[in-house]
Amino acid sequence: MEQVYDIVKLSSIPIMLAKILTVAESPDSSRDELVKVIEHDQTLAARVLEMANTAQYGLTRKIMTLNSAISLMGFEAVKELAVTGTIFSELSQNSGDKITEFWSHSFEVARASVCIANITGLIRPDATFLAGLLHDIGRPILYQLFKDEYLAALEGSTDHIQDEDELYGASHADVGSWFADKCCFPEVLIMAIRLHHIPGAHVLDPNSYLLPVIYLADYVVSENSDGYGSDSISSPDHEKILKILGVESDGLERLREEVIEIKKHTAAYYK
Ligand SMILES: [Fe+2]
Ligand SMILES: [Fe+2]
DSSP states (O other): OHHHHHHHHHSSHHHHHHHHHHHHHOTTOOHHHHHHHHHTSHHHHHHHHHHHHHHTTTOSSOOOSHHHHHHHHOHHHHHHHHHHHHHHHHHHTTOTTHHHHHHHHHHHHHHHHHHHHHHHOSSOHHHHHHHHHHTTTHHHHHHHHHHHHHHHHHTTOSOHHHHHHHHHSSOHHHHHHHHHHHTTOOHHHHHHHHTTTOGGGGGGOTTOOHHHHHHHHHHHHHTTOOSTTOOOOOOTTHHHHHHHHTOOHHHHHHHHHHHHHHHHHHHHHTO
């Protein structure tokens, strides 16, 4: 595990994030400062607006400005989108086409988790969107470090967590949550990343539905999908999780139909 952590520590990602995090993490930073730092990078600004609109899936009015994104979603949510957008840009550099498989899976899980939030009404959609987007953040990081060796390890693997652990001494869940911790993300988000392959850990915090929601989104998105992005996730607590969420067979069918639409949309976006 130390080996992976040392390499990630030495990479330039945290340095590139420093600027945005300085504003994002200061308790005194204002809405204007946040808008200014995001606007400084037009690509980031466009990406944040795009993610804000995706997170508000189903909202008829399109979010056109960063200020209205903050009014609608709140300062915290836009701040986290900005940090996420920065990570996306950094990890996508020099990574070629393969990285989009990881990102499209993340987008699909993010949007599916918003659907589950809407279907169940148990959790705020914007909170689930970010957790969905970041649940597998460890995977593009591992890919950036080990490139084709990592993809070869995923090929034919039925238990990514175990195989990564054996190869690198850390799984993508470990690496991702470590990274989220370095980025000063909220504890609930760090835990969702760390535990997303063991959703039974929900019993640790029965008041948070985040873990079961991310699990179910990941499960449905990964069904019938075997690309590098797929998480091939299935928990022994599956039935219990559906019960916790109050999702019955008709709810699950509705979710599957939504996921088909989400996948079409994502495929068109990454074409
Ligand atoms: Fe995963
Ligand atoms: Fe996943």
